[in-house]
Amino acid sequence: MSSGNAPFPIDGSRDALWMTTAAPAVDTVRLRSPETCDVAIVGAGLTGLNAALELALNGVSVTVLDAATVGYGASGRSGGQVNLGLNSTPAQLIKRFGCRQAEKLIDLIMNTPQSVFDLIRQHSLDCDPVQNGWVQAAASARIWQSQKTMVTEYKKFGNAFQVLDADQLAERSGAAGYSGGLFCEVAGSVQPLSYTRELARVAIKRGANIYSNSAVTGIERMGDNWILNAGDASLTARTVLICTNGYSQPDIGKPLSKLARTVVPVRSVLVASEPLSDDLRDSILPGQVTFVDKRRLILYMRYDRDGRLCVGDHGPMRDAFRTEDFNAVKQRALKVFPQLRSTRWDFHWGGRIAITKSGLPFMHEIAPGLVAGMGFNGRGVGMGSMMGRELARYAIKSDRKTVSMPVTAPSAFALHRFHGVGVSMSIKWYALMDHLDSLK
Numbered sequence: 101m102s103s104g105n106a107p108f109p110i111d112g113s114r115d116a117l118w119m120t121t122a123a124p125a126v127d128t129v130r131l132r133s134p135e136t137c138d139v140a141i142v143g144a145g146l147t148g149l150n151a152a153l154e155l156a157l158n159g160v161s162v163t164v165l166d167a168a169t170v171g172y173g174a175s176g177r178s179g180g181q182v183n184l185g186l187n188s189t190p191a192q193l194i195k196r197f198g199c200r201q202a203e204k205l206i207d208l209i210m211n212t213p214q215s216v217f218d219l220i221r222q223h224s225l226d227c228d229p230v231q232n233g234w235v236q237a238a239a240s241a242r243i244w245q246s247q248k249t250m251v252t253e254y255k256k257f258g259n260a261f262q263v264l265d266a267d268q269l270a271e272r273s274g275a276a277g278y279s280g281g282l283f284c285e286v287a288g289s290v291q292p293l294s295y296t297r298e299l300a301r302v303a304i305k306r307g308a309n310i311y312s313n314s315a316v317t318g319i320e321r322m323g324d325n326w327i328l329n330a331g332d333a334s335l336t337a338r339t340v341l342i343c344t345n346g347y348s349q350p351d352i353g354k355p356l357s358k359l360a361r362t363v364v365p366v367r368s369v370l371v372a373s374e375p376l377s378d379d380l381r382d383s384i385l386p387g388q389v390t391f392v393d394k395r396r397l398i399l400y401m402r403y404d405r406d407g408r409l410c411v412g413d414h415g416p417m418r419d420a421f422r423t424e425d426f427n428a429v430k431q432r433a434l435k436v437f438p439q440l441r442s443t444r445w446d447f448h449w450g451g452r453i454a455i456t457k458s459g460l461p462f463m464h465e466i467a468p469g470l471v472a473g474m475g476f477n478g479r480g481v482g483m484g485s486m487m488g489r490e491l492a493r494y495a496i497k498s499d500r501k502t503v504s505m506p507v508t509a510p511s512a513f514a515l516h517r518f519h520g521v522g523v524s525m526s527i528k529w530y531a532l533m534d535h536l537d538s539l540k
Contacts, residue, residue, distance in 0.1 A: 108420030116177050116449035117372040117404065118293035123226045126170060126300045128312040131333040137163040137309070139495050140328055140337035142316050145175035146292075146481065147473055148343035149299035149310075150219075150488025151495075156306035158496055163337070164308060165330055167315035171296035173347045174480055177451035179370060179400050179412045180292040181390045182213050182482045183234050184260055184284050187459035190253040196458075201506050203257070208490075208504040210260050212482040213286045219485070220290070223302045227294035228405045232388045234287030237269055237278040239395040244279040247394070251282065260284060273391055274383045275436050281394070289390050289402045292481060316352055319470075326469060339495045342472035343488065345480065346452030355467055361512040362456065362464075363475050369415030369450035371426050371433075373443050375407040384409065384437050398478070399432050408446070409433075415450050423448070453478050461487060462510040463494065463503075471495070475510065 113119070128144075139155055141148045144166035155162040166172070186193070186209060194202040213231070220229050238244035247263070254260045262283040264272060269281040300310055311330075318329040319340065328335040342348075342356065346365040376384065385391055385401060393399035400412045413429035415421065426448045434440055456462060456475035461483050463473045471494060473487040490505040 108418075108422055110421040110423065110425075110448050112177055112419060112421065112450045113172055115447065116293070116370075117408065117410065117447040118176060118180075118291055121228075121291060121294070121404065121406070122176075123291075123294040123297050123301075125297055126304060126310065128170060128300075128310050131165060131311040131314040131330050131335065134334050134336070135163060135309070136336045137161045138337065139163075139339045139341060140165065140326065140335050141341045141343055142166075142328070143173075143343035143345070143347070144170045144296075144300065144310055144312065145173050145343060145345065146296055146299070146484040147345065147488040147491070148341065149296060149303055150485045151341055151343065151492040152308040152310070152488075153299055153303040153306065154489050154492035155495065156303055156308045158492070158499075160492075160496060162308045163335055164303075164310040165314045165316055165328065165335065166310070166312050167347075169312045170300045170310065171293045174345060174451045174453055175296040175484070176293035177370075177449060178292045178368075178453075178480055179402060179410060180289045180295075180481060181234065181287070181392075181400060181402055182216050182231075182290060183287045183390065183392070183479060184213050184482070185209060186461075186479065186483070187477055189250045190257065197506050204504040205506060206254075206257050208486055210254070210258055212486050213284070213288065215489075216290070216482055216485050217286075217288065220295070223298070225295060225298035225302070227298050228291040229288065230290075230388050230403075231286065231288035234284045234390045234392070235264070235269065235273045235281055236284075236392045236394050237273060237275055237281040239278065239393055241279045243394050244281070247280070247282050272389060274386055275391070283389075287390060290481065291404065295481070319352055319355055321355070321467070339469045339471070341491045341495060342466075342470070343474065343491070345474040345476065345484070346454035348454075348474065355470055358512055359464075359466065359472055362462070362510040363454040365452040366455050367415040367417060367419070367450055368412055368453050368478070369421065369426055369429055369448070370410060370412040371429055371445045372404065372411075372447040373409040373440070374446050376409055376443070380439060380443075381407060383439060393432075393436060399429070399436070401433070401436075409440070409443075419452070421448065421450055425450075453480065457511040461505075463487065463490060463505045463507050464510055465507055473505070
């Protein structure tokens with residue numbers, strides 16, 4: 101971790117644990133001259149690169165532009181959990197989208213973890229995949245009851261979860277004091293930056309072009325094509341996929357001027373411990389399961405390949421961090437696993453996740469041939485991967501019948517420019533409600 105006298109010495113990308121253990125970065129350069137392709141993608145993260153790979157595998161010429169480098173955003177900073185589910189139950193999805201569309205979406209959700217791990221195996225992606233299951237611990241009796249209701253709904257479509265009582269939860273996770281929880285055996289984790297870089301490597305091998313440090317500064321329609329301006333160069337494409345998620349910018353151009361207001365970028369911070377002893381690993385998340393402390397303000401944990409415990413929580417509303425910004429996540433980790441009290445925390449980092457008004461990701465055709473897919477609400481590794489595949493199939497018009505993600509118009513947040521104040525107030529409110537729940 102970097103140090104020094106700067107007021108914000110910790111950089112969310114540079115200081116991430118994943119930077120020290122990632123697979124090699126692919127060689128990319130800035131777009132320097134005009135180019136043409138069938139499909140242009142803005143954003144070289146998990147969504148954009150999954151879309152690029154799917155398109156390239158289908159013989160479609162595709163070019164990806166990123167304002168920074170491959171995996172610079174949340175794709176290279178997240179906790180790396182590959183989990184199942186959305187922030188809505190099957191019944192809520194059916195009410196929102198209707199039976200036919202909702203059932204296609206539910207099928208996609210239930211197959212998301214396995215689809216990600218199958219993709220990794222298919223292309224031999226070097227990203228430390230671990231598929232040992234996911235434990236979701238209920239912090240209160242109210243949450244456990246809602247979990248059981250959700251499981252009952254999912255059983256109509258297949259067995260996605262196993263309900264755990266308090267003792268079974270403690271056995272699976274090593275964590276005591278919970279009302280119960282869920283276990284999903286097909287879930288797991290990846291090294292997220294490695295996963296992203298490896299997707300880029302394979303996509304390039306299959307014929308995709310990827311340009312870094314090529315921020316899109318304008319986009320306009322010209323006949324049947326879209327023209328993307330990136331510095332002194334331009335890219336012409338019949339279809340454009342916007343995959344910028346929590347790093348969406350409001351000033352790209354008129355067609356996208358409202359898009360950034362449909363997501364609120366919320367910061368998540370993570371810490372990683374020193375490699376834990378075998379004794380500690382036997383008592384904390386035995387079997388290398390991933391873990392989520394389910395409440396309004398979730399806490400999430402997993403191991404990396406070296407036995408470091410990685411723990412994530414909500415953070416401040418800025419992109420650079422102070423050391424004290426990580427005190428809360430460490431204290432929360434100690435409440436779950438008091439045996440960590442003497443543990444050294446070696447890495448501190450963080451980044452943005454994109455929250456939507458509905459709590460659901462969206463695929464939105466802004467204009468003919470201009471499509472956005474984003475808003476993963478903290479489920480970006482799995483759902484971001486699936487969104488990329490879905491966007492690619494949507495772009496290949498003959499494959500649209502296979503698309504499971506509903507195409508919707510997302511709602512914009514009112515007073516979006518003040519979202520930082522709103523998020524800070526919401527976090528305080530959720531923390532109070534979580535505390536009151538714990539007293540019941």
